Amino acid sequence: MRVLLVEDDASLGDALRRVLVRENHVVVWVRTGTAALQALGLEGAVGTAVADPAAVDIVLLDMGLPDRDGLAVCAAIRAHSSVPVVAVTGRGAVASRVQGLRSGADDYLVKPIDPEELLARIDAVVRRSQGTSLAPTLEVGGVRIDLRTRTVTADGAPIPLTRKEFDLLAAVARRDGAVVPRADLLVEVWGVSDAAAARTLEAHMASLRGKLGGRDVVTTVRGIGYRSTQ
Numbered sequence: 001m002r003v004l005l006v007e008d009d010a011s012l013g014d015a016l017r018r019v020l021v022r023e024n025h026v027v028v029w030v031r032t033g034t035a036a037l038q039a040l041g042l043e044g045a046v047g048t049a050v051a052d053p054a055a056v057d058i059v060l061l062d063m064g065l066p067d068r069d070g071l072a073v074c075a076a077i078r079a080h081s082s083v084p085v086v087a088v089t090g091r092g093a094v095a096s097r098v099q100g101l102r103s104g105a106d107d108y109l110v111k112p113i114d115p116e117e118l119l120a121r122i123d124a125v126v127r128r129s130q131g132t133s134l135a136p137t138l139e140v141g142g143v144r145i146d147l148r149t150r151t152v153t154a155d156g157a158p159i160p161l162t163r164k165e166f167d168l169l170a171a172v173a174r175r176d177g178a179v180v181p182r183a184d185l186l187v188e189v190w191g192v193s194d195a196a197a198a199r200t201l202e203a204h205m206a207s208l209r210g211k212l213g214g215r216d217v218v219t220t221v222r223g224i225g226y227r228s229t230q
Helices: 009-022 033-039 072-080 095-103 115-136 163-172 184-190 195-211
Strands: 002-006 026-030 056-061 085-089 109-110 137-140 142-144 149-152 220-221 225-228
Touching: 002 009, 002 033, 009 026, 009 115, 026 095, 033 072, 056 072, 056 115, 056 184, 072 095, 072 225, 085 115, 085 163, 085 225, 095 225, 163 184, 163 195, 163 225, 184 195, 184 225, 195 220
Parallel strands: 002 026, 002 056, 056 085, 085 109
Antiparallel strands: 137 142, 142 149, 220 225
């Protein structure tokens, strides 16, 4: 896997690079937002530019860069590329995580970073990205979710869902069993992070589960969010 690592801290960047290389990933390490955009071919070329920007499988993007705001860099990448982005930051507050997701990040890691979690997140994000583009159909607990036609079936029979119910189900199913925090779902499905909207989320989840007829598809992770049953 080819990883574009964007990290200005020399010691952390070297540590992350070593972890990735140890797992046989090819790492292109840059230290500024400008260099990251250049490496992806989104700005004028530099010496560290990736020969084929499309060959980058994932970007690990530090949010606290010396030249540009990480959120702006993430938004610029997302505006011109579908490459998965994992935001890396020392800011663990929900508001910071929501900002990162809104700017286009596919996932969020808070420093200090556990190497095993880093590798697991990378694999999950890339797998989701490839699954969305190559196989637009998900299956969870006997329920088939067609992302292209936005239809849901079980045992060949259609399950009528509202737009928000479908978006909610797809958002959880895409995570391959990983826990999806409530705040992330609110941003992805409703575009808001207001805690008051949590009741709306819970109401839609209850309705969704009712329409799924008791099938074991979505599990509540108390105090955190939801995960699909794999």
